[in-house]
């Protein structure tokens with residue numbers, strides 16, 4: 196009998212360890228960012244599905260959010276590195292110096308990058324995958340261009356094919372920092388806004404009410420860059436139970452991709468990388484921990 200009680204207590208205690216490993220944030224305990232491609236703010240915000248998210252009681256539209264470069268790659272690099280690293284094309288680079296992953300791991304905050312069609316192997320550094328397609332594109336994967344990730348097999352293993360997400364959801368193992376990068380059809384790059392938003396609705400509606408995914412989770416939806424906007428203004432939406440929106444569901448604060456990075460840093464008191472993230476305004480104005 197004593198043994199049974201001990202075993203029962205041990206089971207309760209050890210299942211509690213999984214949640215104890217969560218590093219509580221000031222505003223949210225998990226962030227899930229999904230990055231779309233190549234669209235002006237004015238068009239993206241008219242998407243019926245996106246509108247339904249930012250106009251909900253858990254949504255806010257950032258009405259003054261600018262991308263930081265052209266073409267794609269410098270924008271993705273900015274989100275985790277705090278600068279464009281001088282990149283002005285979509286080439287292959289090994290970027291040195293600290294990035295967000297160093298700050299997260301220093302605080303034991305778990306992370307993964309879910310890349311659609313990243314099925315060509317752990318630490319795959321090629322430009323496209325699967326062979327003969329341009330579905331996965333390295334230019335949209337900033338993690339693999341960080342030298343302290345692409346030379347570290349343990350870190351490389353955190354860049355996974357997106358099919359891993361549903362496995363992680365069902366095991367309640369979704370990390371605390373998630374970047375989800377759809378392939379070049381689902382993100383609108385090779386298709387259209389309406390194709391991307393149809394994919395997005397199917398993907399998000401199937402998962403957004405799952406407590407293994409949404410508990411204290413801030414969802415962040417953003418486009419990498421604008422097409423015609425002179426200021427490179429893009430649509431950006433915060434969604435989830437940490438969002439306490441104003442009555443018009445809009446935040447007109449001036450933000451950039453560096454605000455995304457600064458928001459993550461501020462949430463977990465990570466400090467900063469000493470680049471543009473050090474001075475960017477974090478997008479926390481309408482966030483309150485649930």
Ligand SMILES: *[C@@H]1O[C@H](CO)[C@@H](O)[C@H](O)[C@H]1NC(C)=O
Nearest residue numbers: 286287288289320342345346
């Ligand atoms: C990046 O580093 C890898 C491994 O050291 C090397 O094979 C590759 O050529 C480098 N790429 C560039 C663009 O320097």
Ligand SMILES: *[C@@H]1O[C@H](CO)[C@@H](O)[C@H](O)[C@H]1NC(C)=O
Nearest residue numbers: 311312325328330357358378
């Ligand atoms: C690409 O990834 C998507 C999403 O996981 C999947 O549905 C599709 O079958 C993949 N396509 C190829 C050619 O592997």
